[in-house]
Amino acid sequence: MPTIEVFSPIGQTRKVDDSGVLPLPGPSASVIGILENTKPNARWVMEQAARAVTADRPEARLVPERKNSASEGVNEDTRDRILAAANVIFTGSGD
Secondary structure (H helix, E strand, O other): OOOOEEEOOOOEEEEOOOOOOOOOOOHHHHHHEEOOOOOOOHHHHHHHHHHHHHOOOOEEEEEEEOOOOOOOOOOOOHHHHHHHOOOOEEOOOOO
């Protein structure tokens, strides 16, 4: 059974079935946006997940952005920047 590794902000990981996971777009589209929500270790967790997803893609880039707080939605400027730059966006760590 294929598995993916799930990262936790408290440092624990576990393997889960990935049979429903869609593949990352082709090499020219390997830009992962990381929308950090200001929670402790959120950016680190999402960067580790993005690096694991792109481990076989040395050309992949990470594009980090940061929300003002975990309790607010992303502001329009930040949203527009990350949507323009990334093909896939990681967000919601700890939610």
